Amino acid sequence: MMQPFYLAGILMMALFLSCLRPESLEPCVEVDANITYQCMDQNLSRIPDNIPSSVKNLDLSFNPLKIIGSHSFSNLLELHLLDLSRCEIETIEDEAFQGLHQLSALMLTGNPIQSLSRGSFYGLANLQNLVAVEIMLASLESLPIGHLITLKKVNVAHNYIHSSKLPEYFSNLTNLEYLDLSNNYIQTIYHKDLHVLRENPQLNLSLELSLNPIDFIEPQAFQGIRLHELTLRSNFNSTNVMKTCIQNLDGLRVHRLILGEFKNERHIENFDYSVMEGLCNVIIDEFRFTYVNGFSKDITHFSCLANVSAVSLVNVDLDNLENIPNYFKWQNLTVSRCNFEHFPPLKLPFLKSLIFTNNKGAVSFQTMNLPSLTFLDLSDNRMSFMGCCSYHELKTSNLKYLNLSFNGAIFMSKNFMGLEQLEYLDFQHSALRKTTEFSAFLSLEKLLYLDISYTNTKIDFNGIFYGLTSLKTLKMAGNTFKENTLSNVFINTTNLTYLDISKCQLQQISWGVFDTLHRLELLNMSNNNLLLLDSSYYKQLHSLKTLDYSFNHIQTANEILHFPKNLTSLNLTNNSFACTCEHQDFLQWVKDQRLFLVNAEQMTCTTPVEMKDSMVLDFRNATCYMHKTIISVTVISVLVVSTIIFLVYKFYFHLILIAGCKKYSRSESIYDAFVIYSSQDEDWVRNELVKNLEEGVPPFQLCLHYRDFIPGVAIAANIIQEGFHKSRKVIVVVSRHFIQSRWCIFEYEIAQTWQFLSSHSGIIFIVLEKVEKSLLRQQVELYRLLSRNTYLEWEDNALGRHIFWRRLKKALLDGRTWNPKETTETENTKEEATTSI
Ligand SMILES: *[C@@H]1O[C@H](CO)[C@@H](O)[C@H](O)[C@H]1NC(C)=O
Ligand SMILES: *[C@@H]1O[C@H](CO)[C@@H](O)[C@H](O)[C@H]1NC(C)=O
Ligand SMILES: *[C@@H]1O[C@H](CO)[C@@H](O)[C@H](O)[C@H]1NC(C)=O
Ligand SMILES: *[C@@H]1O[C@H](CO)[C@@H](O)[C@H](O)[C@H]1NC(C)=O
Ligand SMILES: *[C@@H]1O[C@H](CO)[C@@H](O)[C@H](O)[C@H]1NC(C)=O
Ligand SMILES: *[C@@H]1O[C@H](CO)[C@@H](O)[C@H](O)[C@H]1NC(C)=O
Ligand SMILES: *[C@@H]1O[C@H](CO)[C@@H](O)[C@H](O)[C@H]1NC(C)=O
Ligand SMILES: *[C@@H]1O[C@H](CO)[C@@H](O)[C@H](O)[C@H]1NC(C)=O
Ligand SMILES: *[C@@H]1O[C@H](CO)[C@@H](O)[C@H](O)[C@H]1NC(C)=O
Ligand SMILES: *[C@@H]1O[C@H](CO)[C@@H](O)[C@H](O)[C@H]1NC(C)=O
Ligand SMILES: *[C@@H]1O[C@H](CO)[C@@H](O)[C@H](O)[C@H]1NC(C)=O
Ligand SMILES: *[C@@H]1O[C@H](CO)[C@@H](O)[C@H](O)[C@H]1NC(C)=O
Secondary structure (H helix, E strand, C coil): CHHHHHHHHHHHHHHHHHHHCCCCCCCCEEEECCCEEECCCCCCCCCCCCCCCCCCEEECCCCCCCEECCCCCCCCCCCCEEECCCCCCCEECCCCCCCCCCCCEEECCCCCCCEECCCCCCCCCCCCEEECCCCCCCCHHHCCCCCCCCCCEEECCCCCCCCCCCCHHHHCCCCCCEEECCCCCCCEECHHHHHHHHHCCCCCCEEECCCCCCCEECCCCCCCCEEEEEEEECCCCCHHHHHHHHHCCCCCEEEEEEEECECCECCCCCEEHHHHHHHHHCEEEEEEEEEECEEECCHHHHHHHCCCCEEEEEEECCCCHHHCCCCCCCCEEEEECCCCCCCCCCECCCCCEEEEECCCCCCECCCCECCCCCEEECCCCCCEEEEECCHHHHCCCCCCEEECCCCCEEEECCCCCCCCCCCEEECCCCEEECHHHCCCCCCCCCCCEEECCCCCCEECCCCCCCCCCCCCEEECCCCEEHHHEECCCCCCCCCCCEEECCCCCCCEECCCCCCCCCCCCEEECCCCCCCEECHHHHCCCCCCCEEECCCCCCCEECCCCCCCCCCCEEECCCCCEECCHHHHHHHHHHHHCCCCECCHHHCEEEECHHHCCCEHHHCCCHHHHHHHHHHHHHHHHHHHHHHHHHHHHHCHHHHHHHHHHHHCCHHHCCEEEEEECCHHHHHHHHHHHHHHHHCCCCCCCEECHHHHCCCCCCHHHHHHHHHHCCEEEEEEEECHHHHHCHHHHHHHHHHHHHHHHHCCCCEEEEECCCCCHHHHHHCHHHHHHHCCCCEEECCCCHHHHHHHHHHHHHHHHCCCCCCHHHHHHHHHHHHHHHCCC
């Protein structure tokens, strides 16, 4: 049901936007407003005119533009980069790019250009990089770039150039650094072809000639020429041709010479290293050799390279590097992806840097003799090291950089004795053994960088990092700690600024672990199993800027969080936040701190189930208050209701009485008195009270429940309806039985209410026998009333009876012709008379 609305919404939005911007940039994509536009592959046959004139980077590639007329870009004068690759361009007219003074890069790749005129590139006052690959260019002469004196790079690869002659206009291109002529049809290089280079010795050119089918280089063609770099890869189709050509490079002075082939362009089946012997008359600083299938692997052919300072051998079949004579001045040697049968125990006195990586055959490290070595990278060889590491194996005490990462097992048996100069040490993804049996790094006081990530190390020894007092970076992700508790291993690494302990299965952190790391700026604890965020661990990290706690199981924080002042980025994403009211303080903290939390808007809740995958920032603390309110309202209502029920229950009859009060007016009274008595005293009531009052003069009408109550009506209702409402007075016959009877007391209580409601003294107490005061006191209220109200004592002698009946009749008569004033007066006098018991 939602979808149509949604679609409609989008449509409306689109309409709105298109109204807002009638000049929609269709078909171009605005990558960076007013700066970068991409109009690639839009079947455009002309340059779109709705592109802002401020555009700097414009990609028009793969459109059938066919022709670039003059002043085509006169509206886009700010262009820096223009890509016209594969636009089927056949013609570039005069002054086509006129006005593009800012343009620094022009791509014309893949256009079948038939016609370039002399002024095609006029106006490009600042062009530095021209890519004219695959434009069917037949010769450098026909490329009209002689006036582009700012050019630094010209790429004319994949064309039909047959001649290696560099035209005279090159002497104008004094800034030229790179000329790519690869993949053309150059077969010969003559002395005169390079005339312009000889004329301009200040040029610092890198010349790329790979993939030209060179079969002849004139002797001394390069005589007197200085190049920055010369690349000749996959140029020769036989060792003999190559040998002659290489020999004829004599007289060249080149900073970097790159020889060999390409992985997919192998022309020489069995390479003969004797071609190297032709390099004796070339002055080379750096030599690179790639993709060669060896034939004779004799290293002695390298003798012409003895004075080279840096040698790089990549994908080369070689096997006896250890035979390199020790007079070789090589300082840097890179050997990568070469097929060795065993590790070469090199002996090169001048070697400073050895990079020996990715070589399959080398499986076991052997002692070398490289006294000048400072940089050693033996990574990625599947090699094992039986005893690591000390001066004994490397025979150098100058080593600063040692990389043994991505290898096999490394047994730590020596504590880097003689290698105290080490500053960088990398063991990641190798299997470190015995690291935790002693303080292996104790002597590495100068070490700045240590990586033991993913080395299968189980850290159960707190002294593992003793001695690393200068260490700045420690990476130890993917290891484990004893009992999954981060222990106090950082006591002595007080200079740390970067610490990575992610993926260590950590569940707990010992107290004070980080307390010595006052310089730490980045701490990565992500991808562990931590449950609680507790800022007190980090309070000593005064320099901490970044704390990564992502991918843990954090539900909440246990207290108010106070992180070091310098912390600018805290990553709490991908945890298991509990979005319940119980943790609302923490959730509110998240909201308040969302600017310094990384991707706070992506933090999701995990519990409770109904909140799963909802956003932490969406948590409303108002719901918590609502809950509280609801709870308190409920509690109060329950209390009130139960109190009411209790009261109603307790005073049910009193209420009925109250209700009845309105119904029965006083005049309706048909009884003179309602008698409350204990059934034990019924004899007295029948024989004395009823006889004397009902049969006497005047006769009184008494209400007696054994006689006057309507059968079938609840007794209590009878008491109220018949007894109280229809009687003027109530006679309470007080005896020991009465006080002990709960029912009588109940009746009496109702009577009291009735008296209160009738607001006149209607209760007459008859005390049948002398009741013990203590017994009477149990019934506190009765006692109080007795001592305050009219009461008559029944006496068993004649005179007493006479007085008794007279007083009773008088009391009953009182109110028959009722006068409130009189009553209060008589009451008062009675009170005075009877307050003695
Ligand atoms: C692009 O240029 C237009 C006109 O010059 C200007 O109004 C607009 O603010 C610019 N947009 C941006 C993102 O710079
Ligand atoms: C490209 O545009 C032309 C007309 O400009 C049209 O004839 C041709 O069909 C379009 N090609 C595609 C693939 O849209
Ligand atoms: C070399 O540059 C000068 C001035 O910068 C110019 O006059 C001359 O035509 C240019 N040479 C060529 C071959 O373009
Ligand atoms: C020559 O050019 C290269 C870049 O191609 C640069 O690294 C090098 O420093 C330059 N050499 C001189 C002497 O300018
Ligand atoms: C090497 O190239 C030359 C000249 O292009 C050609 O004559 C010869 O046949 C080629 N040889 C091989 C083995 O391809
Ligand atoms: C290397 O330099 C030494 C002198 O420093 C020189 O005698 C020797 O001939 C040079 N070797 C090569 C192959 O250039
Ligand atoms: C030689 O190795 C050192 C490291 O020891 C490095 O700084 C330098 O760039 C290397 N030089 C070359 C040409 O590879
Ligand atoms: C720690 O680092 C500081 C500054 O980076 C440096 O001055 C100090 O010498 C270092 N301390 C140790 C013991 O290396
Ligand atoms: C490590 O630090 C502790 C406490 O600062 C100190 O007592 C101990 O001597 C240090 N150990 C080493 C080997 O530096
Ligand atoms: C905190 O950062 C400020 C500014 O980046 C810096 O000046 C100050 O030294 C830092 N405090 C600590 C203890 O590193
Ligand atoms: C956490 O945030 C920091 C800082 O933005 C970032 O460098 C880090 O890559 C993030 N962690 C993860 C696991 O994405
Ligand atoms: C609840 O949220 C409001 C607004 O978001 C905030 O001002 C208030 O401090 C919060 N209360 C608590 C207890 O977090």
